[in-house]
Amino acid sequence: MRTKILGVMASCCLVFSLQAQTDNSNYRNFPIVVTLQFHCFSLPFRDIKSNFSNVGFGLGTEVSLNGKQNWAQQVSVVWYHNKMLGNGLLFYSQMAWRPTVSSDVFTEVKAGAGYLYSFRPIESFKQVNGKWVSAGHKGKGMLTLPVGVSVGHNGYSNGTYFSPFVSYQFLIVSGYNKSIPVVPETLVQMGTRIHF
Amino acid sequence: MIIRIYMMRIYFISCFLVWITVAFAQESINANYSKAAEIDSALQQLVKEGVPGVSMAVYSKEGWWTTSAGYSKLEDKTLMQSSNLQYLQSVSKTFMAVCILKLYEQGKIDLEAPMTKYLPEKFSRHITDAGKITIHMLMKHTSGIPEYNSIPAYITKLLQHPDYPFTPEEYLQYIHGKPLTFVPGSKYSYRNTNYLILALIADAITGDHRKFLSDTITKPLGLSNTFYQGDPGYINYSNLVNSYWDRHSDGVLENATELQRKNVALLIGDDGIVATPVDAVKFLRGLMENKLLSASTLELMKSWAKDSKGNPTYGLGLDYAVFQNQIAYGHSGGGIGAGCQLYYFLEKNVYFFIGVNLGTVTESPIHEVMGKTLDKIHKALVE
Numbered sequence: 001m002r003t004k005i006l007g008v009m010a011s012c013c014l015v016f017s018l019q020a021q022t023d024n025s026n027y028r029n030f031p032i033v034v035t036l037q038f039h040c041f042s043l044p045f046r047d048i049k050s051n052f053s054n055v056g057f058g059l060g061t062e063v064s065l066n067g068k069q070n071w072a073q074q075v076s077v078v079w080y081h082n083k084m085l086g087n088g089l090l091f092y093s094q095m096a097w098r099p100t101v102s103s104d105v106f107t108e109v110k111a112g113a114g115y116l117y118s119f120r121p122i123e124s125f126k127q128v129n130g131k132w133v134s135a136g137h138k139g140k141g142m143l144t145l146p147v148g149v150s151v152g153h154n155g156y157s158n159g160t161y162f163s164p165f166v167s168y169q170f171l172i173v174s175g176y177n178k179s180i181p182v183v184p185e186t187l188v189q190m191g192t193r194i195h196f
Numbered sequence: 197m198i199i200r201i202y203m204m205r206i207y208f209i210s211c212f213l214v215w216i217t218v219a220f221a222q223e224s225i226n227a228n229y230s231k232a233a234e235i236d237s238a239l240q241q242l243v244k245e246g247v248p249g250v251s252m253a254v255y256s257k258e259g260w261w262t263t264s265a266g267y268s269k270l271e272d273k274t275l276m277q278s279s280n281l282q283y284l285q286s287v288s289k290t291f292m293a294v295c296i297l298k299l300y301e302q303g304k305i306d307l308e309a310p311m312t313k314y315l316p317e318k319f320s321r322h323i324t325d326a327g328k329i330t331i332h333m334l335m336k337h338t339s340g341i342p343e344y345n346s347i348p349a350y351i352t353k354l355l356q357h358p359d360y361p362f363t364p365e366e367y368l369q370y371i372h373g374k375p376l377t378f379v380p381g382s383k384y385s386y387r388n389t390n391y392l393i394l395a396l397i398a399d400a401i402t403g404d405h406r407k408f409l410s411d412t413i414t415k416p417l418g419l420s421n422t423f424y425q426g427d428p429g430y431i432n433y434s435n436l437v438n439s440y441w442d443r444h445s446d447g448v449l450e451n452a453t454e455l456q457r458k459n460v461a462l463l464i465g466d467d468g469i470v471a472t473p474v475d476a477v478k479f480l481r482g483l484m485e486n487k488l489l490s491a492s493t494l495e496l497m498k499s500w501a502k503d504s505k506g507n508p509t510y511g512l513g514l515d516y517a518v519f520q521n522q523i524a525y526g527h528s529g530g531g532i533g534a535g536c537q538l539y540y541f542l543e544k545n546v547y548f549f550i551g552v553n554l555g556t557v558t559e560s561p562i563h564e565v566m567g568k569t570l571d572k573i574h575k576a577l578v579e
Contacts, residue, residue, distance in 0.1 A: 178559035
C-alpha cells in the first residue's frame with residue numbers, strides 16, 4: 001500500500017512538472033486551503049488502507065514567512081469521522097518548508113502544534129449524586145504534535161490559481177489516558193490551496 | 197395390580213432422583229452468612245464510587261454465599277445478578293496451567309523440555325531463542341518472551357478494528373524478532389504471551405486444547421456455567437455482563453461491550469473464559485481439593501517464582517498473594533471492560549470470586565477507591 005501511495009505521488013509530480021509554470025514571485029498570502037481528510041488510529045505508515053474508511057474535511061490558510069512560497073506558517077481546522085475511535089475536531093498550526101523539486105512541483109516537510117478534541121464513539125455515562133446519567137459523546141481535548149510530508153504543484157497565474165497537494169500527517173496525541181499517555185494517529189490529506 | 201404398584205414405585209423413585217439431581221446441581225445459598233452485611237455494604241460503596249456492577253461468590257465453612265450490586269447493563273438499568281456471566285480474563289491462565297499439568301501427569305509433556313519439542317515451527321520461529329525456553333519457564337513467567345498485547349501496533353489495530361479476527365500466529369508476529377527481555381529462567385516477569393504459547397502447545401499435543409480443557413476441567417467438575425472457545429453460542433450469552441471502560445481516565449464510562457467480547461473471544465490460553473461467580477469458585481475448590489490434579493502435582497504448581505524483593509509471587513499458573521496478612525492462592529484478571537479476583541485463603545479455608553464490569557487495564561480514578569474497598573472485603577472475609 002505504501003508503495004502504491006508513493007507511486008501515485010511520484011506520478012503526480014511527473015504530471016505537474018510537465019505542465020509547470022515558473023513564477024515564484026506570484027505567491028500570494030492567505031489562500032484558502034481546502035482538504036479531504038482520511039483518519040486512522042495507527043502508527044505512521046501502518047494500516048494506511050484503513051485511513052480511507054474514516055473521512056473528514058479541513059479548512060485552513062497560510063502566510064509566507066519570507067515572502068516566498070518555500071517557508072509558510074499554516075493554520076488549519078479539521079473534522080473527521082471515525083466510527084470506532086470517535087470523531088475528532090483538530091485545530092493546528094504548522095511551519096512548512098517547501099523545497100521545489102522541479103519547476104512548480106514542490107515537496108513539503110511540516111511540523112507544529114495543535115489541539116485535538118476527540119469525541120467518544122458511543123454514549124458514555126457518569127454518576128451524578130449516585131445516579132448514572134448519560135454523558136453523551138462528550139470526549140476530551142488533547143495537545144497534539146503534528147508532523148507531515150506533502151507533495152504538490154504550484155499552479156501560478158495572475159488570477160485565482162490552485163496549488164493541489166497530497167499530504168501524510170502523523171499526529172502525536174498526548175494525554176489520551178493515564179495508562180497510554182501518548183497515542184499515534186494519522187491523516188491522509190488531499191486538497192488544494194486556492195490563491196485569490 | 198402388582199405391576200401397577202411397581203410402576204407407581206418406579207415413578208416415585210424416578211421423581212425423587214430428578215429432585216435430588218436438581219437440588220444438588222444448584223448450590224444452596226446460606227442467607228445467614230455472618231459477613232453478609234459487611235460485604236454487601238462494601239459492594240454498595242463500590243457501586244456508589246463509580247463501578248457499574250459487581251458480583252461475588254464466597255465459599256467458607258458457612259457454606260455458599262452470593263451477592264451482587266449495581267448494574268450488569270447501565271443502558272437499561274438491568275440489575276447485576278449472581279447468575280450473570282463474568283469475564284475471568286487472566287484467571288483463564290490457571291485453567292490453562294491445569295491442562296498442561298494434566299498432560300504432565302499423563303506423561304505427554306516434560307516440563308523441563310524446551311518448548312520447541314512441542315510447539316510447531318510455524319509458531320516458534322517468531323520467538324527469539326525459543327530452544328532455550330522450557331515449558332516450566334512459560335508456566336512460571338520466567339521465559340523473558342516479550343509481551344504481545346502491549347505492542348503499540350497491536351493496540352492501535354485492536355482499537356481501530358475491533359472486528360479484526362486476529363489469529364494466534366498474528367499475535368506472535370507482533371513479537372517476531374524481538375529479543376528476550378532477560379535470560380530465560382533468571383527472573384520473573386508476567387507475560388500473556390507465555391500462556392498463548394502454552395495453549396498452542398496443548399493444541400499440538402491433544403489436537404484441540406479447548407476440548408481437552410472441557411474434558412479435563414469443566415465436565416468433571418460439572419461447571420455448567422463456564423464457557424470457552426468451542427462451546428455452543430460462545431461468546432454471545434444473554435447473561436454475560438455488558439462491559440465499560442474509562443477511555444480517558446476521567447471517571448466517565450463508555451460501553452466497551454463489543455470491543456471486550458470480540459477481543460476476549462479470540463484469546464486462547466491467557467484469557468477467554470467466562471463463568472458465573474459460583475462456577476469460578478467451584479473451579480478453584482476443585483483444584484485445591486485435588487479433584488483436578490494429584491496432590492503432588494498441586495504441590496508442583498506451588499513452586500513459587502520470586503519477585504524482585506525475593507518474595508514468592510507466582511507458581512505454575514497460580515498467583516501467590518497476601519491480603520490482610522493472609523496468604524491466598526488463585527489468580528486475578530483484568531481486561532478492557534472487566535476485572536476480577538479468584539482466591540483461596542488457605543489458613544481460613546475461604547474461597548471467593550469478585551468480578552466487576554469495569555475495565556481494569558486502563559487507569560481510572562475509580563480504581564483508587566476500588567482498591568480501598570477491596571481491602572475492606574478481604575478484611576471481612578478473613579476476620
